[in-house]
Amino acid sequence: MVLAVLVIARTRNLFSVIVLTGVYSFLMATVLVALDAVDVAMTEAAVGAGVSTVLLLGALHLCKAEEAKPAHRPWIPLALSMATALLLIYGSLGLPEFSDPDAPIHQHVTPRYLKNEIEVPNVVTAVLASFRSYDTLGETTVVFTAGAGIIALLRRRKTPKNERDKHAE
Amino acid sequence: MAHFMYIATVFLMVAGLYIVMARGNLIKKLIGLSILQTSVYLLYIAPGKLLGGTAPILAPQYTVYSNPLPHVLILTAIVVGVATLALGLAITVRIREAYGTIEEDEIIAIEIELLKKADKLS
Amino acid sequence: MQSDLVLRVIGKILIPFILLFAVYVQFHGDFGPGGGFQAGVIFATGIIFYALIFGLHKARTVIPDNVVEAMLAGGVLLYAGFGIAGFLLGGNYLDYFVLSKDPIHGQHRGIFWVELGVAITVCGVMLKIYYMFASRGNSEEQH
Known part of the structure; x- marks a missing residue:
């Protein structure tokens, strides 16, 4: 990878x-x-x-x-990326160990999700559609908006271009 | 080993960031952005994994499950990610039609020329 | 690509199974991996595959543009409207417990319809995006 x-x-x-x-x-x-x-x-x-x-x-x-071909040598972005990487690795040292059952992520709401309150075996589906359905509604709306944006951007037929061609002629 | 996953995540994140910053081609920039995005998926999913656990599909013979919450968040993030990627590509196509190029430097050069022309006219 | 015999035959064999798999993922999402997002994307992939092999105009006769646009909006409306259904039956917005006499059954019903809404929207958006890019390309070639 x-x-x-x-x-x-x-x-x-x-x-x-x-x-x-x-x-x-x-x-x-x-x-x-x-x-x-x-x-x-x-x-x-x-x-x-x-x-x-x-x-x-x-x-x-x-x-x-x-x-x-890139016009200038990429030293500045490279240096910036390296600095960011060092900062992030330094930050990750404070995070909990990999696969630590006492990490905060396993404590908060997860035990309740895993109790199978609504008898849907796939917990991901249950959380997606039931516990967090407001989130999913928002996401669906975002996808819809992106689609609408693309329609708005690409629908227009070539009229402007044809006009430009006419001017060129 | 304990922090290997985080280091891999940071590497992917920084590689994406580097592609976005260093490359002038707009499609390449979008690919860099999506690599940055996949590193975020890893960042969310990795802490939810429990060694010895299984995928969060409940069955009587298992007791330890990985955390389902990040899976839900990332699932939606992937689909939204591809929708926004497509939006970016649509904008790129429009830019290509308007300027005839998708290289950042050339677009800036064209813009400067247009500004100069406008100055002369006024 | 449209004259490639291997692609056409393989495509004809595979596409029904891709579409069937999408439907399976959609309705089996409660018990195995899957759900609305995946089902929508897989369904759209099947149609896009068809369009790649047999040409865009044929895909457009199978699923016309206005149907795709209706899917785009219809999915979100189905989702949001389903929330209102919970509202009318005396619960909160997107409350599934009131949808049936048995609260667990109500939950299952709610999840089913909401996932369907998600799948329809995602499939519609993916197809629309593909149609948009592909039709742009074709009209460019004609110039």
Whole structure:
């Protein structure tokens, strides 16, 4: 996975970058299965590797497939990224150990979710649709809004472009 | 080993950040953003895992389950993420149609030229 | 791509199973991994696959644009309207316990409809996005 990311950062041919992004998404889905998040892994495999690859290719079809050579050396972003990484790693030292049953995340509301109050075996579905249905309503609305935004952006037929062509002629 | 997961997460996050900052191509920037996003998925899911636990689908033969709450949050985040990615791509396509390029530097150059022209006219 | 025999045959065999799997994921979401988000995305993937192999106009005759747009809004409306149903039956907004005499059964009913709303919206949005990008590409080629 690390290798895939490094190659993504280096490669300039956007087509291979997009295929690599799909590979990366599948690897991420595998990691998520290993971390017991089966629902999330399923979504990541379908969305990350399936739909977003198709969408990126669709957008690439409308744009140029080759990235321009960067005009300036990337030292400043590199230094900034390194500084951020060091800060974040320093911060992560204060977090609880991996797989610690006493960590705060396992204490608050989770025991109640796992009690199977509404007799739906898949807890993720139960929490998603029942305990936190306001959240899900919000998320659905966000997805809807994004779709509406895309319609607004891309619906307009080529009238402006045709006019520009006429001017050029 | 205890903090390996966090270090991996930080690496992915920073790699995404670097791609966003260093690369001028708008599609590449969006890919960087989505890598940054996947690192956040890892950041949420990893603390919820319990060694010896199983996926949070209740069955009588298991007693230890990983935490379902981050799974719910990230599940919705992935779908919203792809919707926003598509929105970004749509904006990129429009930019390409308006400027003929999706390189940041070239867009800025075109903008500066347009401003100069406007100054001359006025 | 439309003249590739292997793709066409494999696609014809696979697409019904992809769509069936989406429906399975949707209705089995209570018991195994899955739910509205995944089902919507998988269903949309099946249709997009069809559009890639057989051409966009054929996919558009199977699921026309106005249906997709209706799905887009209909899913959210179904979700929000279902919340109001709980309201009218004397509970809080999005309260499932009042939907049936047996509160557990009410919960199951609520989860079912809400997941359906999510699936419809997600599927509609994915399809719409794909149609938008693909139709842009085609009209570009004609110039």
